[in-house]
Amino acid sequence: MKGKGKAPQQDKDCPLQFPDLTSCDHTKECPKYTLVLSRSSEDTIGIEELDSLQADLEILLASVGKRHHLLESENQVLVNWQDKKDKKPVAGKVQPEPTPGKRGKGASAATDERPSKKFKESSGKATQPSSRAPSPAPRSKSKNPQVKDGEMVSSPAELPRVVKNECVDRFWQAMEAYSRPITDEDVKFLEEQLRKHDDEDAGYFKIPPLGRHYREVWAEEDLMEEMAEGAKVNDRKRHTNHSNHTNQTGNGTIEASSLLKKAENSMEESPFGPLTQRLVSALLEENLITPMDDVMTDLGENAEEAPAISPRMLAKQLNIGNPATLERRIQRELEEQGILETEDEVEDDPNDEILQELKRAQSELKPLLQWKVRHLKDLLKKAREQQARQQLWKKFDECDAKLHEEYRKLGLARQKKKTNLKRERESVKKVLKEWWAIYQTLDDSYNE
């Protein structure tokens, strides 16, 4: 749109979205609420109005919540943008780092038993310690290479059983890709994706400057083709004639472009931009006529001399620097003076179909990118949580092993018909308490 004054231009690099943060108009959307407010301070609310009041309050709460979220996200964007401008290496978003970082590749045994345990839990049974009892059985069954080898060596005659194990193992191997522990590499990968998005995806939205018109490019290409053809014919002729002409194909491209340029720019080239030329011509008084009346015959030759100096030489003589910057300066000055209207950039030309198409594709791309970023962030958060949890699981497994050990000792003590089992019982209780504490933390971490 060509506005009269300065139309609002947005900074193209600005990642802020400037959301609409006005709060909801309670007079329009919350009638009961407004009604209650209109009462005097001595009055009170009737029981029958509770339901409608609740609905109104919920609407208000929802709008406040949304506003809070928007503010939070915009604030994050702002903080990150500043950080980036300060050239501080920011890893994705400002998030607390829960990963202890010590974790290497998790033990395969742990991963196998975890899927089987999760499988048990999700089948809907009450997850009390009673469900732990069946888990050692599938654990030993699905423990990968070591156990399987052992079994194969020890019982080569039991072919059916080994075959059955194979299927299970193959299944778990397939599941490995999905249920293996989250490593630092995974987290790094996600962060890398986010970083790539920040760096590269903005590039999709830049509208490249208008290149050379296709007519010129095609003309050049056609000319080159013809020259190539000509050269080929020449080559063949030369080949058959065994003559020693200089090879011309190398200079083909340079000749073509210079030919075209010569064809187009038949007029004298001036390094000065059009505005500069107009300005100078406006300031120049056309009074060449008066002196020339007197000395027309004598200075007939001289009159031609004056414009004989090419503008390029003139620029060098006058010591004017880069004509392009001069042009721009003049343009800006004129705009500020209000003499020249700010020309709209080529971008707003509705007839430019390619531009429209480009813009349409960009608008399609934008929500997709937003979706991608949202999910990446979500994944990253979950990956970090899971890493923390994996630490907990390791501790839990150790505690579990200890517990088994203690119970075994207790069993042994009972077998030996020891009368005072107090010490064993105490140690079992201690480990059990520890076990429960870790279990509770694990459970909570899943339910957060």
Add this chain to the structure above:
Amino acid sequence: MGRTKSGKHESNAGSSSGGRGSSLSPVANENSNGASNAIQAEARIKENLKELFNLVREVQDERSRSEHNLTNIARTHERMQQESRVTPYYKTKLKGLYSAAMQDADNESELLRKALDKIKEIKTIRENRRHESDRPKQIMRRGVLMTLLQQNAVTLPLWVSKPGEKPPPLCGAVPADSSYVCKAGDKVAARVKGQDGEENWILAEVVTFTPQSNKYDVDDIDAEEGKERHSISRRRVVPLPIWKANPETDPDALFPKGMLVLALYPQTTCFYRALVEEPPKGPQDDYSVLFEDTSYLDGYSPPLMVAQRYVIACKDDKKK
């Protein structure tokens, strides 16, 4: 006795005119023990109502105070959009304004939550009073039952998570903990065998739970003869959500389009398999679902609206 009667008369008149069947007048007379309880409850309710009123006024005060900040932000946005570049001055100014506005939003939401909690408190007091005196189960007419169910769905409290918070279990589509036990009075979907031998998922209310046998005693909400109490295993009971999810702040707590769910068929008290056609857009909107129906050409009914309260995840593997 006279005092309680008059006290209840006031609340009854109010509720029957405004609530449209949200609370039914207890028919039974209260014994003297109940009378003193009722007086206490009445007094507490009055007190709470007064507090609620004050809270509402506080909310409005907070809102008008935060308006100032929001208009500032809007003005700054306008100015920033006119510049061709965002200067550091604007950035810091915006940051300051944003943090002030976040604080305001926090305060406002705190007050709103307090007010909503207060409303919940009043309602529970009223519910308890009703349950104490309501021993013989009311035989309600169909229409009354349906409006009651509607009312229930609309007044389900809304969950609005603060930034960084996740919706809790039993909010919208978020499943319950594996160790969750329904309390007496909770509404659930129960798979029971009817008199004709057919299995149906019905809307029911929990009476008791026996941990030793892992069984629930549930009451069919449609209290006709022969449909009353069932004793079923825990696996056949699915609790209904106790919070509504807000699509604007927690869209993940809603069932997405195309998901298979169990939804209450409108004007009935049974759950049937359905596909989600469209999740709710606003906090008070319903799901639009397509019920599996062999009497239609493509096997599905036209889209019907079902409230968030009556849509649960489908774990049924065989077709009904």
